[in-house]
Amino acid sequence: MTVLMHLSDLHFGAHDPAVCAAAQRLAQRLGVAMAVVSGDLTQRATAPQFEQAARFVQGLHARSTLVLAGNHDLPLFAWWMRWGRAYERFAEQFGMDQEPVRHMGAFYVVGVNTTRAWRHERGSLSSAQIEHVARLLARAPPDAWRIVASHHPLVARDALDRAHRPQRADEAVQRWRTAGAQMLLSGHAHHPALLSAGGGLWVSSAGTAVSHRLRHGAPNSLVVLSVETTGAAPGGQARTAARWDYDAAIGEFTCVLRQPVGTG
Template sequence: MTVLMHLSDLHFGAHDPAVCDAALRLAQRLGVSMAVVSGDLTQRATATQFEQAARFVQGLHARSTLVLAGNHDLPLFAWWMRWGRSYERFSTQFGLDYEPVRQAGAFYVVGVNTTRAWRHERGSLSSAQIQHVADLLARAPPDAWRIVASHHPLVARDAADRAHRPSRADEALERWRSAGAQMLLSGHAHQPALLNPMPGLWASHAGTAVSYRLRHGCPNSLVLLTVEASGEVEGGLARYASRWDYSAESGEFERVLRVTAI
């Protein structure tokens, strides 16, 4: 079994150490092939918070990591940094590639940056970004699980959730699906969900993984994508997406939902 762990909205500076420890235990127990963190690593984009987030990501001991910036990872109170230095503190810990591409085993993940220095919360996609991601998907290995990761969700859970989508989301959704996308990973809304907006395309909304900034009664949550041997599917390998919620009673993340992602 190969495992991708999708986490989002860590919000270090507003994190729960007990939940952090539980997430690390789960990652180490499963032997994660790839960890994808879809933004908002920090609460207020301070150097200390980025250092804390980096230690946490390293503690997952994933063989490959893909980390994206979220809107909280751009300075808010240090407003003077938003002109030319918006990603400076992020890049100190996570590098200068803000749209990384990673392949680990069956997983092929394309990261896209939906944050903008001049916006505090809303996300955006450019036509060039949409084309670039489509080109990368079209060149993906034929047997790979083709995944796109972003901070802002392209697919809304409901009408009230549509405001969280980046501009040009509909265009991106159509283009990337046509180019072969099979899974979308995102965060931002702190509301976990596994959605199937189109045949053959799934969307994973990770909740807040380790922060106490919970919303609408949603618990701390993360998502696991797994590729497992199975005699019931063509090729002998099945793809699953599962939601794991933190239980205060057990002090561990527990699986609450699993779907076959085909």
């Protein structure tokens, strides 16, 4: 079995050390092949907070990592950095590539940056970004699980979620579904959800993984995608998405939802 762990909205500077340790234990217990962190690594985009986030991600011991910036990872109070230096502190810890692509085992993940230096919270996608992601999806290995990760959610589960979607979200979903996307990963809303967007496309929104900035009555949570080779599945691979919530009573993450999401 190959495992991908999706975490979002870490908000270092507003994090819970006990939950951080539990998430690292779970990652090591599952033997995570790839960790995807879809933004808001920090609370206020300070250098010490980015250093804390980097140490946490390293402590997951994933063989591959894909890390995206969120709106909280752009300086708010150091406003002068927003002109030309908005991603400087992020890049010091996670590299200059704001739209990384990773292929590890059964997973092929394309990252897309929905943040904008001139915006505090709302996201956006350009037509060029949408086409670039579509071209990358078309190049994916035929048997790979084709996944797109973004900070802002592209599909809304309810009216409240619609305000969190980036500009051109509908256009992106339609284009990427046609290009072969099978899963969209996002965060931002702190509202865990898994739903089908039709046409073989699934959508998974992660809650806040390790922050005490909880919303919607949801605990700290993260998502685990797994691929298991089996002769029982039509394509030879069974794919599953699972939600893991932090249980404060035992100090560990526990699986609360497991959903088959197709075969490869």
